[in-house]
Each structure stands twice: as C-alpha cells, then as structure tokens.
Amino acid sequence: MDDPERLGEVEVRFIQSYLAGKDYICPNCNRTIAAGTGHYVVVPVEAPDLRRHWHRGCWDRCTKR
C-alpha cells in the first residue's frame, strides 16, 4: 500500500540476486521476495528507517504511470 508518490524523495538501490541473503515482504503486493532474488531497496531520504524492499516489477509498475 506504500505509494511511491507519498514517500517523497527516495533513494532507490538495486540489490543483486547474489546479495539478497534473506526473504523480504514487498509492500506493494505483500508477497515474499525470496532470498536470492534481485530487487530494489527504496529508502525515503527524510526517513531512512522506513526503507522497504520491493519486487522489481512492482516498483517499475508503480513508478511508470
């Protein structure tokens, strides 16, 4: 339910598959991002504690409209 436009300025980092050592929950679809899956980490510049891990597809869909 996180809306990228509501997060303000964010820093987006791509985590390579070999660096993804554990499972995460994607806030967009609420499904698991399995360990070993390349994905994005989205860090709000104003609130770095609120960083979230997103599926590539989910982030791309949310930011390309």
Ligand SMILES: [Zn+2]
């Ligand atoms: Zn997702």
